[in-house]
Each structure stands twice: as C-alpha cells, then as structure tokens.
Amino acid sequence: MKIRDLLSPFTVWKNLFRDPVTIDDPVRQRPGAPRYRGFHKNDVKKCIGCGTCETICQNGAIDMVPVDGISAKDGDSGLRPRIDYGRCCWCALCVDVCMTKSLTMSNDYQWIDRDPDAFRFTPGVDRKKWDDAALGYQRPDDHRLTPEERVHMKELGPDARIGSFIEIVKGYSVEEARKEADRCVACGLCTATCPAHMAIPDYIAAIRDGDYERGLRLLYDTNPLPEVCGRVCTHKCESVCAVRHEGDPVAIRWLKRHIADQVPLDQYRAIVGATEPATGKKVAVVGAGPAGLSAAYYLARMGHAVEIFEALPAAGGMMRYGIPEYRLPYDQLDKDIAFVMGLGVKLTLNTRVGKDIALDDLRKRFDALFISTGLHLGRSTKVPGADHPKVFQSIDLLRRVTLGEEIFCPGEAIVIGGGNVAMDIARTLARLQMRKYGKVGVTLLCLETEDVMPADREEIIESREEGVILRPGYGPTHIETDGDRVTGARFVRCLSVFDENGRFAPRFDTADEIAISGAMVVESIGQGMDLSYLPDDLKNQIVFERGRPKVDRHFRTSVPWLYAGGDIVQGPDVIHGIANGHAAAVGIDRYLREGGTT
Amino acid sequence: MRELYEQLKRLFPLGEYAEQRRDLSFVTVPQEHLRPLLIHLRDRAGFTHLVLLTAVDWLEEGFFQLTYLLNDRAAKRDLGLRVLIPRDGATMEGIHDLWPTAATYQRELREMFGIDFPGSPRVNEEFILEGWTGMPPYRRDFDTKKFSEENFNHRPGRATKDPAKHMKEKLYPDEA
Numbered sequence: 223m224k225i226r227d228l229l230s231p232f233t234v235w236k237n238l239f240r241d242p243v244t245i246d247d248p249v250r251q252r253p254g255a256p257r258y259r260g261f262h263k264n265d266v267k268k269c270i271g272c273g274t275c276e277t278i279c280q281n282g283a284i285d286m287v288p289v290d291g292i293s294a295k296d297g298d299s300g301l302r303p304r305i306d307y308g309r310c311c312w313c314a315l316c317v318d319v320c321m322t323k324s325l326t327m328s329n330d331y332q333w334i335d336r337d338p339d340a341f342r343f344t345p346g347v348d349r350k351k352w353d354d355a356a357l358g359y360q361r362p363d364d365h366r367l368t369p370e371e372r373v374h375m376k377e378l379g380p381d382a383r384i385g386s387f388i389e390i391v392k393g394y395s396v397e398e399a400r401k402e403a404d405r406c407v408a409c410g411l412c413t414a415t416c417p418a419h420m421a422i423p424d425y426i427a428a429i430r431d432g433d434y435e436r437g438l439r440l441l442y443d444t445n446p447l448p449e450v451c452g453r454v455c456t457h458k459c460e461s462v463c464a465v466r467h468e469g470d471p472v473a474i475r476w477l478k479r480h481i482a483d484q485v486p487l488d489q490y491r492a493i494v495g496a497t498e499p500a501t502g503k504k505v506a507v508v509g510a511g512p513a514g515l516s517a518a519y520y521l522a523r524m525g526h527a528v529e530i531f532e533a534l535p536a537a538g539g540m541m542r543y544g545i546p547e548y549r550l551p552y553d554q555l556d557k558d559i560a561f562v563m564g565l566g567v568k569l570t571l572n573t574r575v576g577k578d579i580a581l582d583d584l585r586k587r588f589d590a591l592f593i594s595t596g597l598h599l600g601r602s603t604k605v606p607g608a609d610h611p612k613v614f615q616s617i618d619l620l621r622r623v624t625l626g627e628e629i630f631c632p633g634e635a636i637v638i639g640g641g642n643v644a645m646d647i648a649r650t651l652a653r654l655q656m657r658k659y660g661k662v663g664v665t666l667l668c669l670e671t672e673d674v675m676p677a678d679r680e681e682i683i684e685s686r687e688e689g690v691i692l693r694p695g696y697g698p699t700h701i702e703t704d705g706d707r708v709t710g711a712r713f714v715r716c717l718s719v720f721d722e723n724g725r726f727a728p729r730f731d732t733a734d735e736i737a738i739s740g741a742m743v744v745e746s747i748g749q750g751m752d753l754s755y756l757p758d759d760l761k762n763q764i765v766f767e768r769g770r771p772k773v774d775r776h777f778r779t780s781v782p783w784l785y786a787g788g789d790i791v792q793g794p795d796v797i798h799g800i801a802n803g804h805a806a807a808v809g810i811d812r813y814l815r816e817g818g819t820t
Numbered sequence: 821m822r823e824l825y826e827q828l829k830r831l832f833p834l835g836e837y838a839e840q841r842r843d844l845s846f847v848t849v850p851q852e853h854l855r856p857l858l859i860h861l862r863d864r865a866g867f868t869h870l871v872l873l874t875a876v877d878w879l880e881e882g883f884f885q886l887t888y889l890l891n892d893r894a895a896k897r898d899l900g901l902r903v904l905i906p907r908d909g910a911t912m913e914g915i916h917d918l919w920p921t922a923a924t925y926q927r928e929l930r931e932m933f934g935i936d937f938p939g940s941p942r943v944n945e946e947f948i949l950e951g952w953t954g955m956p957p958y959r960r961d962f963d964t965k966k967f968s969e970e971n972f973n974h975r976p977g978r979a980t981k982d983p984a985k986h987m988k989e990k991l992y993p994d995e996a
Binding site: 271273276280284285286287293301309338339409411413414 | 964965968969972974975977978979980981982983984985986987988990991992994995
C-alpha cells in the first residue's frame with residue numbers, strides 16, 4: 223500500500239472550496255449556443271409563401287396557411303409556413319432551402335405550455351418571445367441547396383451576328399436543360415403571373431424526367447405557340463421566380479423552347495392528340511397573329527370549323543412582320559403555325575377584311591367572329607419635319623424587311639423610341655448597314671433614361687454590342703430636312719416622362735440641346751389600331767374603353783357574336799394575345815353550344 | 821501537415837489530400853492500405869487517439885466513404901483517413917483490435933448504414949434502434965418522409981394549401 227492510496231480519498235475535499243460546475247437552475251439560465259437550432263423565426267415581409275420549406279420537411283411538420291393581412295399577389299402566394307413542433311426535429315432543412323432567407327431559427331428552445339396545440343404556430347405572425355432573438359441558426363451565405371447561377375446560354379458573339387440575321391440564342395442541350403430544370407423548386411408562383419397561366423413547374427419537371435412528350439402536351443394545354451414564346455416571350459414568369467431572390471431566376475423561357483425544339487413537328491399530332499368531333503359550327507378569325515392563331519387552335523380542337531383571314535401574304539402577324547429573324551427565325555414560327563393549320567384550320571391569305579371581303583359577309587357565313595387585327599399603325603412624334611418622306615415608321619420598315627423589300631438604308635440613321643420595337647429596327651438597320659457599308663451608323667434616342675427604358679435589358683446590351691449608339695433621356699424637337707433629304711434631328715434633354723399622376727407629360731430642359739446627323743429618321747414610339755374594317759353600325763354597338771373595344775372575361779365585345787383579343791384589347795405582347803385567344807375560344811365554344819343567340 | 825503527407829506518401833500509396841484547416845487534413849487511402857497506415861500513424865507518428873469513425877453514403881456513385889479521424893495530442897492536429905468501399909454488400913475490416921472504442925462505431929455503422937465489420941464485438945446487436953427491420957436509416961435511399969408519415973400521427977385540425985392553387989383561387993378563379 224502506498225501513502226498516496228491512503229490520502230487520495232481526502233483530496234476530493236479540496237473541491238469543497240471551488241465554484242460548483244453545475245448550476246442551480248440549468249433550464250432558465252442557459253441560452254442556446256449562438257448557432258443553436260431553436261424555435262423558428264420568419265420575416266413575413268420577406269417570405270414569399272413559396273412552400274419550399276414545406277416540401278423539404280422530412281417530418282411533414284409544415285403547413286402553408288393563409289394569413290390575415292397578407293394577400294396573394296405577383297410573386298407572393300400570400301401563404302406562410304405554420305410549424306407543428308410535435309413533428310419538427312429541428313434539422314433546419316427548411317432554413318437551408320428557404321428561397322428568400324426569411325426563415326431562420328432563434329437560439330431559444332425553452333417553452334412550457336399545457337396545451338399541445340400551442341406548439342403549432344405560424345412564426346412571424348403569431349408573436350413569440352424569441353421573435354427578436356439576435357442569435358440562432360441562419361443559413362450561412364455560402365451554403366446553398368439550389369445553384370444560384372443559371373446554366374449559361376450559348377449565343378452568337380457580336381461580330382458573328384452583326385453581319386447576318388441568324389438566330390443569336392443557340393438553345394440548351396438536353397444535358398444543360400436538365401441542369402437548369404434542376405434549379406426549379408416547383409413552387410408554382412410563376413403560374414399566376416404568366417398571362418396564359420402555363421403549368422410551368424410541371425413542364426420543367428418533364429424536362430427533368432426527360433419526358434418531352436408530357437412536356438409538349440403541357441405546353442399545348444395553354445399555349446399553341448411554344449417555339450415562339452420560348453424565344454420572344456416577355457417572360458414575366460421569371461420576374462417572380464422564387465430562385466431570383468438569391469440568384470438568377472430559372473430560365474423558364476429557354477426551357478420552354480427546349481421542349482418544343484426537342485420534338486419534331488411530325489410527332490406533335492400523336493403526342494398532343496386529335497380534335498374533338500365536328501360541331502358543325504363555323505368561326506371566322508380576322509388576323510393571323512398570336513391571338514388569332516391561339517383562338518383558332520383551341521376552337522379547332524373543340525371541333526369547330528375555323529377560317530383565318532389575313533391581310534398579309536403569310537400568317538404570324540407581328541411575330542413575323544415585327545420581330546426580326548435573329549430573335550425569332552421564320553422556320554420556328556412556321557413550325558408552330560403548321561401544327562395549328564394541321565388541325566384543319568383554313569387560312570386565307572392576302573385578304574384584308576373590310577377591303578377584299580366585307581365583315582358583314584363574314585357575319586353571314588360564320589356563327590361567330592374573333593377579331594385580332596393588332597396594332598399596325600405607327601404613331602408619329604408629329605415634330606416639325608416628321609411628315610418628310612425620309613421619316614419612317616419602324617413597324618412599316620420591319621414589315622417590308624420581312625416581305626423581302628429593299629428599304630432605304632443610309633449610312634447614318636436615327637431611331638426615336640426606347641421600346642423593344644425601336645431596338646428591333648435599330649438592330650435591323652445595323653445589320654443592313656453592315657452588309658452595305660461594312661459599318662454600323664445607328665443612333666437611338668428615347669425620352670426615358672436607361673434605367674427605365676421599356677426595352678428588355680438584353681436588347682439594350684446587345685444593341686450596344688452591335689454598335690448601335692444609345693442616347694437615352696432625349697426627346698426630339700424637330701427633324702432637319704433639305705429638300706428631299708433628311709440631314710439630322712435635334713433633341714433636348716428630357717427631365718421626366720410622366721407627371722405626378724402617372725400621365726404621359728414629358729418635361730424638357732431646352733438649354734440642353736443636341737444635334738444628331740442622319741439621312742433617315744425612324745419613329746418607334748408606339749402603335750395604334752386600324753378598326754376601319756368595322757362597319758359604322760357595328761362600331762356604334764361596340765363599347766370602347768380608352769380607345770380599345772371593351773370585352774368581358776371571355777373577350778366578348780358588347781356584340782354577342784363578336785369577340786376581340788390580342789393587341790387591340792390588351793396592348794402589345796405575344797403571351798397576352800395567346801391567353802386572350804384561348805379565353806375567347808372557351809367563350810365562343812360556350813356561346814355556340816348554347817345555341818349562338820345570346 | 822503537408823510534410824506529413826509527403827512523408828506518408830513515400831511509405832503508402834495515398835490518394836487525394838485536402839487541408840481543411842492548418843490543424844485538420846484529410847487523405848484518401850486505398851482500402852487494403854488502411855490498417856498498416858493506421859498502425860504507422862498510431863505507433864510512429866503520434867496519432868494515438870481515434871476521435872471518430874463515420875460514413876457518408878455516395879448513393880449515385882455507388883460507394884460508402886468511411887472516415888477515420890485521428891488525433892495527435894502532442895502536436896494538436898487531426899488527420900482524417902478516407903476509405904471508399906463498394907456500396908453493394910458493404911463490408912470493411914474492423915480496427916477494434918487497434919482501438920477498442922472502434923467497436924462501438926462499427927456497431928453504429930452496421931445499424932445505421934448496413935456496413936458490416938465481421939468479427940467486431942457485438943456488431944450485430946441493436947445499438948440505438950429497437951426492433952428495426954427496414955433499410956438502415958442513414959442510407960440515402962431511405963425515405964425519411966415516408967417513415968415519419970407512417971410512424972407519427974398528425975395532430976387533428978391541420979390543413980395546408982398549395983401555393984399555385986391558392987393563387988389561382990385568389991387571383992384568377994374564372995380563368996382556364
């Protein structure tokens with residue numbers, strides 16, 4: 223036996239005089255660690271109700287519930303997550319996946335209540351004592367479950383594209399599309415914002431599954447022009463995509479195009495399905511633009527006999543005669559149109575209603591009419607000199623280019639306007655100048671400053687890359703002419719475009735004047751409609767609202783058999799036209815099945 | 821710790837090296853060289869303590885990654901050895917004779933991942949799961965959601981809404 227063994231029991235006595243390691247009330251005095259995963263917090267103003275937290279929860283602990291004072295709107299479902307702490311295992315997957323980073327966790331984990339239902343609440347809505355807790359788990363900045371950057375889209379470089387009208391955007395490969403589709407969290411917030419309410423998450427899922435037949439069927443449920451929309455849609459869906467809060471929105475438009483690109487036209491019929499049995503009813507469509515084609519497609523599917531009357535030599539409307547080929551190649555537009563025609567829709571071209579055939583004749587021959595004649599009249603700035611023959615309307619020039627006509631194209635041209643059509647004509651002229659002179663000489667001026675120019679951002683970037691000079695923030699005062707020549711135009715700085723009531727009322731600083739030289743001026747400040755084909759007695763029966771025919775939710779005018787849609791009703795936008803055409807087809811079908819009287 | 825790696829590389833055929841911190845690195849080791857390397861590290865390089873033994877399921881790639889984390893107390897540094905073994909019929913030689921505590925980790929991996937360590941003490945006895953007969957729950961193809969739905973009741977009165985359907989109801993109920 224050693225002396226140490228004898229003494230050691232007494233060594234513990236020294237602990238009597240030390241501070242205790244344990245504390246009296248461990249529960250009340252011990253906050254969770256700084257990154258502790260305690261009760262949830264939700265910044266309900268930041269939350270968009272996308273429900274990815276509910277989807278990822280492996281315990282089925284989260285419900286998406288409506289909340290007083292938060293209503294559904296573009297980009298926000300109005301729902302908020304409600305958590306059942308009887309099932310939550312505090313794994314924080316919901317925090318890690320949260321698309322806006324609104325959902326976090328406090329470091330608070332202590333709460334006693336006798337009512338088990340109290341442990342089911344909506345963080346951020348039902349006030350809790352830990353709502354302002356500074357500590358707790360948050361997703362670290364570099365920690366993402368969904369990739370932030372979209373899959374790069376291959377495009378022709380400026381040098382390669384400026385000399386031709388070849389399509390700029392190359393489209394995704396199957397591999398790339400699947401990778402991009404994987405970024406979608408399938409929340410479906412986009413569907414409400416899409417004017418056609420396309421089943422976007424479902425067709426993106428079809429890409430993920432490599433099931434292009436299902437994808438195509440889903441596209442055609444709401445949109446018979448997928449090749450077109452996959453290229454030139456204004457893609458409002460992407461502006462509300464949940465992924466955009468912490469990265470690039472999912473490339474919804476390119477994915478739609480990818481589906482249509484993958485399926486050859488000869489397989490469409492077998493995939494999308496045949497038409498319903500013939501009803502014996504006949505519908506005339508005036509104007510073969512997106513709205514007219516969409517109405518024709520859905521009416522034909524419902525078994526009605528449809529004939530489209532088109533003034534120009536080919537169908538497509540603005541999709542063909544407005545949008546340049548480098549954005550929407552004609553063969554892709556033709557593919558979409560061919561499938562509509564393949565359903566038995568009759569297309570009568572080179573026939574202007576009101577001139578080659580009277581609307582009254584159509585009324586006699588058909589059970590219902592859908593008019594979608596678009597906005598084909600360019601608006602003038604009406605500044606002195608604007609009536610000169612070398613001052614053109616963009617929409618006329620674009621149409622003539624499509625028709626294959628040679629247009630006046632000097633080495634220096636001035637474009638007035640800041641929308642996509644102005645970009646279209648500026649970039650078309652740039653290409654023609656490049657062919658003719660080997661260099662670009664286009665200056666584009668518009669009232670708006672660059673940050674509020676109505677044109678798409680990529681149009682602004684790409685037109686600059688192609689050598690177009692942009693001078694945003696200037697309005698024309700007069701166009702300088704010399705006999706039959708235009709020599710230039712003068713502009714003054716625009717201080718503001720709209721007044722405090724949001725009305726168009728530009729204010730100028732006349733001291734800040736610039737002179738731009740050019741042998742042609744192209745005005746591209748908006749378009750108007752030409753409804754002169756409507757007989758006066760009919761026009762008198764139609765109610766107009768702010769210059770547009772007033773329609774009900776089925777796009778019926780005040781005349782029971784006359785439906786209207788597209789740009790003449792809703793302004794210039796392909797996808798709205800498609801949605802209008804679809805809604806009108808549903809309305810016309812109902813009208814015809816009910817006997818076609820009321 | 822790169823010098824250590826360079827030294828070890830002269831003795832053993834090592835794979836990838838990754839330095840996570842100045843005092844923490846990972847090295848990939850072929851399965852058959854793990855034991856001699858562990859013995860070398862324990863007896864000659866000062867890594868006397870087995871901190872933990874854990875696994876990662878690389879489902880898509882078809883293998884499990886075992887990580888043997890060792891600690892060198894004197895030098896205050898950690899070295900993790902990573903071994904990739906086929907996922908199908910996953911079996912690994914035990915190291916409980918080198919560190920008796922390894923037996924506990926091996927028993928846990930047997931239960932949670934279904935990785936066998938033949939000869940490891942009590943390796944087939946239940947560890948924390950009682951009466952478990954299904955797929956080992958740490959395997960990535962284990963459906964956690966399904967398990968929780970099947971085994972835990974929902975409190976009555978719960979209801980959820982799909983965001984897209986709710987928006988249609990609120991914003992455009994009459995449209996197609």
